[in-house]
Amino acid sequence: MIETAQAFGIDIGGSGIKGAPVDLNIGDFAEPRLKILTPEESTPEAVGAITKQMLEHFEVPDDVPVGIAFPAPIKPGKPLDFMANLDKSWLGVDVQAAFSEACGRPVKLVNDADAAGLAEVQFGAAKGENGLVIATTLGTGIGTAIIYDGVLVPNSELGHLTLKDQDAEKYAAASVREQKNLGYKKWAGRLTKYYGLLETYLNPDLFVVGGGVSRMSEKFLPLIDIKTPIVPAKLRNQAGIVGAAYFASIHQD
Numbered sequence: 001m002i003e004t005a006q007a008f009g010i011d012i013g014g015s016g017i018k019g020a021p022v023d024l025n026i027g028d029f030a031e032p033r034l035k036i037l038t039p040e041e042s043t044p045e046a047v048g049a050i051t052k053q054m055l056e057h058f059e060v061p062d063d064v065p066v067g068i069a070f071p072a073p074i075k076p077g078k079p080l081d082f083m084a085n086l087d088k089s090w091l092g093v094d095v096q097a098a099f100s101e102a103c104g105r106p107v108k109l110v111n112d113a114d115a116a117g118l119a120e121v122q123f124g125a126a127k128g129e130n131g132l133v134i135a136t137t138l139g140t141g142i143g144t145a146i147i148y149d150g151v152l153v154p155n156s157e158l159g160h161l162t163l164k165d166q167d168a169e170k171y172a173a174a175s176v177r178e179q180k181n182l183g184y185k186k187w188a189g190r191l192t193k194y195y196g197l198l199e200t201y202l203n204p205d206l207f208v209v210g211g212g213v214s215r216m217s218e219k220f221l222p223l224i225d226i227k228t229p230i231v232p233a234k235l236r237n238q239a240g241i242v243g244a245a246y247f248a249s250i251h252q253d
């Protein structure tokens, strides 16, 4: 692995598994990332094998912290009890133990939206922000991270609030815009309802909007009609990898 990297991050998503060595001095990739499509049957065995392949591909040394961002609430030592967008065979699995076994080394697990939120606070759009920041990722689902005065309150699952009689992410995620072929204006109407709900109940000081679609933010962000300031993620789709690497680097025991 390249010398300028101090940690390695992997982001496991519904459509792709992405990994890169991370330079934590600048909060960016130290080498271009590798992306492998998420297997159709995204079981612990199949996904675990891909993460091992990533570490081998980049020749990550044993003493380098490895962090994995995963799309579910993470409680190391406890069985997973909720899974929205990967194979249901993850239920009951201790995710951190399973990945450590698959990779043949200890790895640290963090929820994917929490990883992205941490990266934005440390290196990006929420750097230096006090008060309540809600970082969101719009992708296959909706991920949320709650950060107060720079401190993460982990495992929020606000993408699953009920909106229009359904799971909010089934109404407003970026994947829904694609499947239903919604124009940005129509989608922004849905996002106004979603962020409006978060605003009413949590009164944040800032929303940060991440996920792949954040690179098109000028097409929909100005159309979201709420009172709270809402800004695009600075690290965009890299935030999961950078945040996972950062998380691992501060949680070495």
Ligand code: BGC
Pocket: 070, 071, 072, 073, 083, 084, 085, 111, 112, 113, 114, 137, 139, 141, 142, 143, 144, 157, 159, 169
């Ligand atoms: C999951 C969250 C995850 C989000 C984004 C949701 O469906 O429940 O844990 O952060 O998707 O991937």
